[in-house]
Amino acid sequence: MAKASTARAKPSLLKRLYPKAKTDLEIFLLLYIPLIVITVAFIVPLLTIIPEAAKADYKGLLSNVYYLELDKYSVNRFVVVNKLPNEIRVTINGFDFGVIGNSIINAAIVTIIAAILGSSLALLIGIYRFRGRRVFSVLAYIPLLIAPFVNAYVVKVVFAPSLSPQGNTLSYLLNHLFEPLLGKKLIIAFDKQAGVALAQILMFYPIIYINTLAALGAVDATLVEQALNLGARGLKLLRRIVLPLVVPGILAGSTLVFILSLEDVGAPLVFNYDKMISYQVYQFFQSAAAGDRATIAALSLILLTAAAIPLVFIRRYLSLRYYARLARGAPRPFQGIRLGKAGYLVAYLVFLPIVVAAATPQIGVIILSLSKRWVGPLPDLLPAHNLLANFHAIVSDPGLRRAITNSLTYLGEAIIFVAILGFMTGYAIARARLPGAGLLDILASLPLAVPGLVVAFSYFVFFSKYSLYGFFDPFLNPGHVLVLAYIIRKMPFTVRSVFTSVIQTPEELEEAARSLGARRARVIRRIVLPLVWYGIVAGLLLSSIYILSEVSVSVTIGALKGGPIANPSTHAAPITYAIAEIFTLPSVTGGTQPQARAAALAALLMITEIAVIAIASRLARRGQALITL
Amino acid sequence: MGFIQVEDVVKRFGRTLALRGVSLSIEKGELFAILGPSGCGKTTLLRIIAGFEVPDSGRIMFEGRDVTELPPDKRGTVMVFQNWALWPHMTVYENIAFGLRLRKLPREEIDRRVKWVLDLLGLRGMEKRYPGQLSGGQQQRVALARALVVQPRVLLLDEPLSNLDAKLRLRLRGELRKLQRKLGITMIYVTHDQEEAMSLADRIAVMRNGVVEEVGSPEQLYSNPSKLFTAMFLGRTTLVLGKVVDTEDRTAVIQLGEIQVKAINHGLGKGDTAALVVKAEGATTRQPHSPGDYTVLRGTVSVSMYIGSFIEVRLAIPGLEKDILLDLPSDEKEPPIGSELEVYVPLRNMHAYPAEEEIVKEALEQA
Numbered sequence: 001m002a003k004a005s006t007a008r009a010k011p012s013l014l015k016r017l018y019p020k021a022k023t024d025l026e027i028f029l030l031l032y033i034p035l036i037v038i039t040v041a042f043i044v045p046l047l048t049i050i051p052e053a054a055k056a057d058y059k060g061l062l063s064n065v066y067y068l069e070l071d072k073y074s075v076n077r078f079v080v081v082n083k084l085p086n087e088i089r090v091t092i093n094g095f096d097f098g099v100i101g102n103s104i105i106n107a108a109i110v111t112i113i114a115a116i117l118g119s120s121l122a123l124l125i126g127i128y129r130f131r132g133r134r135v136f137s138v139l140a141y142i143p144l145l146i147a148p149f150v151n152a153y154v155v156k157v158v159f160a161p162s163l164s165p166q167g168n169t170l171s172y173l174l175n176h177l178f179e180p181l182l183g184k185k186l187i188i189a190f191d192k193q194a195g196v197a198l199a200q201i202l203m204f205y206p207i208i209y210i211n212t213l214a215a216l217g218a219v220d221a222t223l224v225e226q227a228l229n230l231g232a233r234g235l236k237l238l239r240r241i242v243l244p245l246v247v248p249g250i251l252a253g254s255t256l257v258f259i260l261s262l263e264d265v266g267a268p269l270v271f272n273y274d275k276m277i278s279y280q281v282y283q284f285f286q287s288a289a290a291g292d293r294a295t296i297a298a299l300s301l302i303l304l305t306a307a308a309i310p311l312v313f314i315r316r317y318l319s320l321r322y323y324a325r326l327a328r329g330a331p332r333p334f335q336g337i338r339l340g341k342a343g344y345l346v347a348y349l350v351f352l353p354i355v356v357a358a359a360t361p362q363i364g365v366i367i368l369s370l371s372k373r374w375v376g377p378l379p380d381l382l383p384a385h386n387l388l389a390n391f392h393a394i395v396s397d398p399g400l401r402r403a404i405t406n407s408l409t410y411l412g413e414a415i416i417f418v419a420i421l422g423f424m425t426g427y428a429i430a431r432a433r434l435p436g437a438g439l440l441d442i443l444a445s446l447p448l449a450v451p452g453l454v455v456a457f458s459y460f461v462f463f464s465k466y467s468l469y470g471f472f473d474p475f476l477n478p479g480h481v482l483v484l485a486y487i488i489r490k491m492p493f494t495v496r497s498v499f500t501s502v503i504q505t506p507e508e509l510e511e512a513a514r515s516l517g518a519r520r521a522r523v524i525r526r527i528v529l530p531l532v533w534y535g536i537v538a539g540l541l542l543s544s545i546y547i548l549s550e551v552s553v554s555v556t557i558g559a560l561k562g563g564p565i566a567n568p569s570t571h572a573a574p575i576t577y578a579i580a581e582i583f584t585l586p587s588v589t590g591g592t593q594p595q596a597r598a599a600a601l602a603a604l605l606m607i608t609e610i611a612v613i614a615i616a617s618r619l620a621r622r623g624q625a626l627i628t629l
Numbered sequence: 630m631g632f633i634q635v636e637d638v639v640k641r642f643g644r645t646l647a648l649r650g651v652s653l654s655i656e657k658g659e660l661f662a663i664l665g666p667s668g669c670g671k672t673t674l675l676r677i678i679a680g681f682e683v684p685d686s687g688r689i690m691f692e693g694r695d696v697t698e699l700p701p702d703k704r705g706t707v708m709v710f711q712n713w714a715l716w717p718h719m720t721v722y723e724n725i726a727f728g729l730r731l732r733k734l735p736r737e738e739i740d741r742r743v744k745w746v747l748d749l750l751g752l753r754g755m756e757k758r759y760p761g762q763l764s765g766g767q768q769q770r771v772a773l774a775r776a777l778v779v780q781p782r783v784l785l786l787d788e789p790l791s792n793l794d795a796k797l798r799l800r801l802r803g804e805l806r807k808l809q810r811k812l813g814i815t816m817i818y819v820t821h822d823q824e825e826a827m828s829l830a831d832r833i834a835v836m837r838n839g840v841v842e843e844v845g846s847p848e849q850l851y852s853n854p855s856k857l858f859t860a861m862f863l864g865r866t867t868l869v870l871g872k873v874v875d876t877e878d879r880t881a882v883i884q885l886g887e888i889q890v891k892a893i894n895h896g897l898g899k900g901d902t903a904a905l906v907v908k909a910e911g912a913t914t915r916q917p918h919s920p921g922d923y924t925v926l927r928g929t930v931s932v933s934m935y936i937g938s939f940i941e942v943r944l945a946i947p948g949l950e951k952d953i954l955l956d957l958p959s960d961e962k963e964p965p966i967g968s969e970l971e972v973y974v975p976l977r978n979m980h981a982y983p984a985e986e987e988i989v990k991e992a993l994e995q996a
């Protein structure tokens with residue numbers, strides 16, 4: 001008997017899977033359905049970019065200075081200083097390395113600066129106790145509210161060159177101080193690449209802040225106290241104890257920022273800076289996809305490759321297990337040490353201006369939504385009795401109303417699938433001990449790391465080929481493609497939340513029911529769901545707001561049937577595209593600025609986000625970890 | 630062929646080899662204990678029998694049927710977990726009724742059976758409470774009730790009493806034994822508490838480091854262990870090394886430092902190194918009635934403590950590195966430290982085995 005069993009060779013994969021499929025069908029389905037769905041609906045379309053991009057003329061592309069230019073002309077207009085009799089104009093333009101060079105180098109610079117700002121702010125707030133800490137931390141969260149396009153617009157009026165003789169808002173404010181001092185006006189402005197970078201840094205640095213803070217939350221107080229006892233002080237404590245623990249968080253956040261910067265359409269569009277890959281892809285869809293497809297495919301592939309490189313380094317942190325450890329936090333989180341005098345100076349003179357500047361766009365969006373226009377240094381507020389005029393205008397515009405209904409319809413459809421697939425995925429990764437569970441763990445988070453524009457373009461190519469005149473035809477049914485993109489791109493938030501709640505529930509609770517004779521389906525219904533529902537709901541809420549505020553696919557695929565202005569009664573565009581479209585409208589002299597209406601839409605979005613994040617973090621208990629990569 | 634048959638089961642977790650070829654045969658209606666130190670693989674074995682883990686190789690058979698790949702809900706084995714695993718979102722009643730509802734029993738029948746088990750375990754009046762509102766002992770009993778109420782063919786218990794205080798543990802132990810007899814349930818009972826295993830089980834399997842060392846009735850294992858590890862593990866014992874100078878019919882004469890002692894021989898030949906296990910109990914300084922059943926240990930007292938029911942003595946034997954632990958009856962005189970002492974130890978408490986390197990090393994390191 002013993003011989004028989006030891007002689008048994010390791011059976012083939014299929015042979016090993018078969019008994020499980022027969023006897024525990026549920027876990028089989030829970031694991032392999034999402035695995036197949038993600039592969040077919042995400043990985044396969046993504047791969048279709050490759051043959052498409054193979055048609056491009058790379059030699060021509062890379063030798064064309066429009067796409068790639070690395071010489072002294074790239075940086076010769078980095079800063080331009082104009083000394084006029086009454087004023088000094090300093091305009092920071094940044095560099096121009098061509099479309100490809102710009103996207104990648106800009107993303108790298110944005111990432112590095114955001115990483116320095118975000119992590120040092122997180123260390124300040126996470127490690128030290130000081131007066132005003134709460135104010136800092138609330139301000140630091142504000143830029144996380146997504147107000148697509150409008151936030152970049154506010155950065156533009158505050159920081160970009162202005163036609164007004166007073167300069168932009170920043171110069172206007174600073175000159176109250178400088179003009180008496182220098183006897184001249186000092187006009188500082190950010191334009192072109194520098195403007196894009198500034199907008200992105202202010203927008204994205206909190207992502208690193210929040211990732212670092214989450215990692216700090218997992219630092220055990222005992223560890224720090226031990227180090228303090230051993231005589232580690234100040235910087236040494238930071239370097240030896242804290243940094244090694246938070247570096248993964250910083251890396252994970254930085255990767256996300258790098259990707260978000262690469263795919264950001266908002267800032268280039270608002271600064272009207274078309275020499276970036278994201279803008280090129282956006283334009284391609286604006287012209288109803290009539291442009292040079294091979295070049296766009298090549299650019300998408302470059303975008304995808306650029307986004308993939310840092311991923312290789314942080315592969316480990318993409319795993320849900322790493323994430324769940326962070327979300328759980330330390331048994332006894334470190335409470336902080338008191339900040340010294342020099343620390344106070346740094347906090348209030350260096351960091352306060354930064355967090356205030358970074359919160360400006362979101363605050364500006366609210367102000368703009370209550371204004372008639374804001375083109376000069378100061379907004380032109382609406383009269384008090386008509387303060388909500390922009391909001392009324394939205395509701396009475398059939399095209400915009402349709403955009404809102406579209407968004408809500410897409411959300412409703414997508415969220416059902418997100419709930420089902422997200423639960424299956426999160427549960428299967430936590431519980432399935434079958435081949436493929438590890439793969440699903442990685443695939444489930446991968447959509448977070450693939451630029452949305454690449455997803456949009458790959459869906460476009462894939463479905464216009466394989467679903468021509470069909471359900472997913474991007475020209476006939478862009479809504480269907482959008483819903484699919486929303487499901488795939490925003491499901492990871494639900495998966496994470498489900499996974500974290502499931503692994504925090506002892507498996508014995510399920511096993512006890514199984515041993516009493518309950519099939520897995522029943523165990524899930526009677527034991528798992530009642531215990532983890534809050535995690536599911538928290539995840540769904542987060543997925544919802546990210547669906548509502550999704551930009552990349554919305555402004556590309558979403559535009560294929562026209563927008564609220566061109567086709568008010570038949571368009572398939574969601575809210576974010578409506579905002580984008582309004583931004584390209586010319587201002588009418590004297591009338592209400594169209595951007596103000598866009599701001600009102602964005603303000604509605606932000607209010608929804610605040611409410612939802614508040615509820616979700618209550619449900620999941622640890623709000624900050626929820627949003628990390 | 631036993632009712633439950635474990636055949637050459639191997640289980641690996643990454644680098645740890647949790648089970649290295651375990652075979653067992655368990656009879657119907659038996660209370661079978663699995664005893665062993667922490668980390669030896671008891672829980673793993675139980676989980677494989679229950680169907681929560683699939684072994685890397687080997688088989689599990691129930692009544693001659695291969696169930697190795699059968700999921701836990703199809704096995705008819707009910708498990709009581711070390712941490713009880715009560716469902717926090719269900720009341721005591723719902724927890725207990727869960728298994729009955731699964732079996733689609735009529736409501737009155739469910740009610741009747743739940744009442745029966747509540748009475749049996751003294752849980753009457755707690756039906757509406759949630760597990761969080763119960764004491765540890767009550768939760769423990771709910772976990773037992775939840776399993777017993779379905780009257781399983783096989784009940785698997787993983788250290789079910791380990792989190793309770795001594796008194797409650799003793800009482801529940803008795804109740805469990807009575808119930809098992811009454812209902813004729815086949816029970817596999819995992820514990821690292823030898824006293825618990827001894828007092829409860831029909832048979833015990835002693836495990837060490839992923840293997841079953843020995844299976845036998847409590848008496849058999851205690852009074853005549855055939856393996857060095859079993860002898861070491863059961864009772865208060867001392868392990869020392871000596872040399873076999875002579876063998877007789879069942880006994881061996883062993884050179885222990887500067888003295889010679891007699892011990893029951895488990896397969897040693899003349900000249901072998903012997904691992905001698907001395908049980909502390911039964912020793913006396915008074916001349917026994919039948920000196921032939923005893924062997925004499927002579928040495929210096931290094932420790933002497935009055936414990937209550939006995940006097941604990943450590944005897945340093947000249948030329949021996951380790952002192953031997955012996956319990957003298959409490960009515961004897963407490964020997965002063967440093968004095969020379971002659972102690973009579975019953976032969977049945979002296980067992981000599983071939984010196985298995987691993988076990989000897991571990992035992993000597995512990996001292």
Ligand SMILES: Nc1ncnc2c1ncn2[C@@H]1O[C@H](COP(=O)(O)OP(=O)(O)OP(=O)(O)O)[C@@H](O)[C@H]1O
Nearest residue numbers: 642645646647666667668669670671672673674821
């Ligand atoms: N899921 C697992 N993953 C990795 N190693 C495991 C796992 N389960 C058990 N082990 C290892 O296998 C060995 C046996 O563990 P097991 O839980 O069966 O021991 P045990 O005899 O029940 O111990 P205890 O008395 O402490 O409960 C241990 O070394 C343990 O660390």
Ligand SMILES: [Mg+2]
Nearest residue numbers: 671672673787
């Ligand atoms: Mg155990």
